[in-house]
Amino acid sequence: MQHMKKIKIKDYIIFESEDYLAINKPPFLSTLEDRNDRYHALGLVKEVFPEVKVCHRIDKETSGVLLFAKNLPAYSYAVHLFEKRKVYKEYHAVIEGNVNIKDEQVDLPIRLLGNGKVCVDKLEGKPASTVFETIEIYKKHTLLKCIPQTGRMHQIRIHVASKGTPIIGDELYGGMPFYLSSIKQKFSLKKNTEEEPLIKRFALHAYNLQFSTQEGEKISIHADYPKDFRVLVNQLKRNA
Numbered sequence: 001m002q003h004m005k006k007i008k009i010k011d012y013i014i015f016e017s018e019d020y021l022a023i024n025k026p027p028f029l030s031t032l033e034d035r036n037d038r039y040h041a042l043g044l045v046k047e048v049f050p051e052v053k054v055c056h057r058i059d060k061e062t063s064g065v066l067l068f069a070k071n072l073p074a075y076s077y078a079v080h081l082f083e084k085r086k087v088y089k090e091y092h093a094v095i096e097g098n099v100n101i102k103d104e105q106v107d108l109p110i111r112l113l114g115n116g117k118v119c120v121d122k123l124e125g126k127p128a129s130t131v132f133e134t135i136e137i138y139k140k141h142t143l144l145k146c147i148p149q150t151g152r153m154h155q156i157r158i159h160v161a162s163k164g165t166p167i168i169g170d171e172l173y174g175g176m177p178f179y180l181s182s183i184k185q186k187f188s189l190k191k192n193t194e195e196e197p198l199i200k201r202f203a204l205h206a207y208n209l210q211f212s213t214q215e216g217e218k219i220s221i222h223a224d225y226p227k228d229f230r231v232l233v234n235q236l237k238r239n240a
Contacts, residue, residue, distance in 0.1 A: 006038075021069075023068075024224065025065075063223070064205045085151075087210070090147055091147075092144070092225075094203035094236070097140070099163075106130050120158060120162050130149060139236070199228045206223060207222060
């Protein structure tokens with residue numbers, strides 16, 4: 001398991017207003033306290049802004065936009081928006097296989113298994129819906145836009161996996177680690193070295209978050225790809 005070193009959280013702030021603050025959460029940093037790690041996003045942000053509350057969660061390995069509220073009224077309002085599905089959330093994922101789709105909606109109920117995993121269960125699962133759209137197709141992979149309409153645990157991950165096209169590196173749901181040698185013809189390693197996966201996590205990034213404040217101001221926060229995701233996408237483009 002990869003442990004997070006302490007980071008300068010100020011370097012990750014991508015949005016700030018009177019009421020809200022957002023960071024581009026690096027991968028391997030938990031949103032909340034994690035028994036396996038000393039550092040978590042809420043704790044690090046609280047060191048700079050002691051009053052903040054986190055408005056939602058994203059998985060530890062997922063990078064991207066994470067929203068905080070600076071006061072209680074802003075927090076209550078944001079939580080209400082998330083509950084009522086009035087927040088636009090856009091994720092980017094690199095999946096196995098070639099998929100060419102536009103506004104394709106997947107409605108598959110999800111059941112929590114209790115071991116940190118979920119499954120599709122049409123009888124006992126809770127309703128879950130995600131809209132997918134192709135951004136770019138490579139040789140054997142696809143960069144996919146994923147817009148969850150509901151907020152179930154591991155929703156995007158299980159929905160793409162159920163189509164037989166899991167996210168790169170998502171071994172929990174059938175994804176395989178990605179090695180550059182699988183697409184690069186003249187790939188060579190230094191002597192006595194073993195090839196490492198190009199990205200050491202599942203390739204999922206929270207790219208954009210949009211909502212309207214109580215005053216009616218529209219807020220759109222976008223998070224650039226972190227280095228590992230950017231390198232992956234660039235290599236897939238180059239070797240397509």
